[in-house]
Amino acid sequence: xxxxxxxxxxxxxHWGEMGTKWGINRTVAQIHALLFISDHxxxxxxxxxQLGVARSxxxxxxxxxxxxxxxxxxxxxxxRRDHFESIQDVYELxxxxxxxxxxxEIDPTLVRLRACANEVGATDNPADAHAKEKLESLLSxxxxxxxxxxxxxxxxxxxxxxxxxxxxxxxxxxxxxxx
Amino acid sequence: xxxxxxxxxxxxxHWGEMGTKWGINRTVAQIHALLFISDHxxxxxxxxxQLGVARSxxxxxxxxxxxxxxxxxxxxxxxRRDHFESIQDVYELxxxxxxxxxxxEIDPTLVRLRACANEVGATDNPADAHAKEKLESLLSxxxxxxxxxxxxxxxxxxxxxxxxxxxxxxxxxxxxxxx
DNA sequence: CGAATATTTCTGTCTTTACAGAAATATAGA
DNA sequence: TCTATATTTCTGTAAAGACAGAAATATTCG
Numbered sequence: 325x326x327x328x329x330x331x332x333x334x335x336x337x338h339w340g341e342m343g344t345k346w347g348i349n350r351t352v353a354q355i356h357a358l359l360f361i362s363d364h365x366x367x368x369x370x371x372x373x374q375l376g377v378a379r380s381x382x383x384x385x386x387x388x389x390x391x392x393x394x395x396x397x398x399x400x401x402x403x404r405r406d407h408f409e410s411i412q413d414v415y416e417l418x419x420x421x422x423x424x425x426x427x428x429e430i431d432p433t434l435v436r437l438r439a440c441a442n443e444v445g446a447t448d449n450p451a452d453a454h455a456k457e458k459l460e461s462l463l464s465x466x467x468x469x470x471x472x473x474x475x476x477x478x479x480x481x482x483x484x485x486x487x488x489x490x491x492x493x494x495x496x497x498x499x500x501x502x503x
Numbered sequence: 504x505x506x507x508x509x510x511x512x513x514x515x516x517h518w519g520e521m522g523t524k525w526g527i528n529r530t531v532a533q534i535h536a537l538l539f540i541s542d543h544x545x546x547x548x549x550x551x552x553q554l555g556v557a558r559s560x561x562x563x564x565x566x567x568x569x570x571x572x573x574x575x576x577x578x579x580x581x582x583r584r585d586h587f588e589s590i591q592d593v594y595e596l597x598x599x600x601x602x603x604x605x606x607x608e609i610d611p612t613l614v615r616l617r618a619c620a621n622e623v624g625a626t627d628n629p630a631d632a633h634a635k636e637k638l639e640s641l642l643s644x645x646x647x648x649x650x651x652x653x654x655x656x657x658x659x660x661x662x663x664x665x666x667x668x669x670x671x672x673x674x675x676x677x678x679x680x681x682x
Numbered sequence: 683c684g685a686a687t688a689t690t691t692c693t694g695t696c697t698t699t700a701c702a703g704a705a706a707t708a709t710a711g712a
Numbered sequence: 713t714c715t716a717t718a719t720t721t722c723t724g725t726a727a728a729g730a731c732a733g734a735a736a737t738a739t740t741c742g
Contacts, residue, residue, distance in 0.1 A: 363633030475671030492654030
């Protein structure tokens with residue numbers, strides 16, 4: 325890590341810590357940070373040297389990043405080694421991460437909540453009335469979030485960003501309209 | 504856990520697994536799930552029995568949930584024991600979670616990115632030009648997200664939900680407007 | 683104040699995850 | 713095909729996190 329400029333070290337370390345708070349392996353996040361700020365694709369050995377982690381660790385972490393779809397393999401002419409580069413566009417990056425998290429976490433939760441709602445609906449025990457209502461409201465919320473995601477994901481980046489920028493004005497006008 | 508109806512068991516177990524994927528302790532998430540679907544506040548001993556975890560574990564997990572602000576202590580007349588209840592409104596629940604995550608994760612990242620941007624700005628080494636640009640675009644993105652959060656958080660729940668519901672129409676109209 | 687009960691903190695164990703180094707496998711060019 | 717190089721998988725160890733049970737502390741009521 326000593327070879328890297330100080331600001332890069334700070335960024336990579338912070339990104340690694342952030343990762344752990346979001347259930348992402350520290351090394352995985354650090355490698356991503358390194359690739360993200362790099363102006364050219366790196367091969368595994370370079371990543372080892374820069375971050376001071378074992379070759380195997382880098383190999384597995386890179387596979388993980390490729391599974392997430394935020395790092396790609398590229399080949400350089402006259403070089404047999406795999407080189408790796410991160411998605412460079414920030415919005416695209418988070419769009420992919422959001423899509424992946426939805427697929428892995430929101431969607432299975434929807435399935436589970438629907439199954440639970442079925443189970444509780446079948447028993448129809450009055451003692452479960454409150455729990456039933458709670459699960460249903462939770463399900464509604466996740467469906468709302470899921471639908472919103474789908475809508476936003478269909479939009480081109482520029483429109484989506486614009487919508488985010490104008491979030492308050494839009495929501496305010498809706499609020500006024502509803503009164 | 505055997506005392507609980509099957510759907511409740513399934514929900515609690517799933518919620519626990521979800522938690523781990525988001526960097527939240529499994530037991531913490533399970534206790535929250537239990538309190539969320541419960542129609543009355545529970546005391547620590549009841550939580551132990553229902554989930555089959557140690558008293559100390561429950562104690563620490565409850566403290567964690569209180570730190571997040573999604574579980575509150577209540578006292579029942581004629582009972583010395585602390586009783587605990589979860590925020591019951593789903594939107595309010597996720598509003599609080601979002602606020603807390605922003606405070607713990609987005610805000611420190613903003614601070615860090617600004618510091619990095621400063622550091623790289625000071626050196627002004629042409630070799631760092633690309634990294635500088637990357638960090639700046641990342642910073643812009645986080646500032647956008649942060650601002651959006653602040654705007655949305657100021658809105659009453661109903662308006663916010665309405666804005667989410669109408670997300671696609673709004674964004675589409677912006678998109679058309681921009682062309 | 684003292685006993686009973688409730689709660690937190692401490693300590694050690696167990697489980698899981700992270701990770702290095704070695705071994706095995708795969709790949710490309712000679 | 714053989715050799716050099718790249719990559720992945722395997723294996724053991726180390727570190728971190730989760731958690732139970734015990735001990736300590738605090739609280740309430742008689």
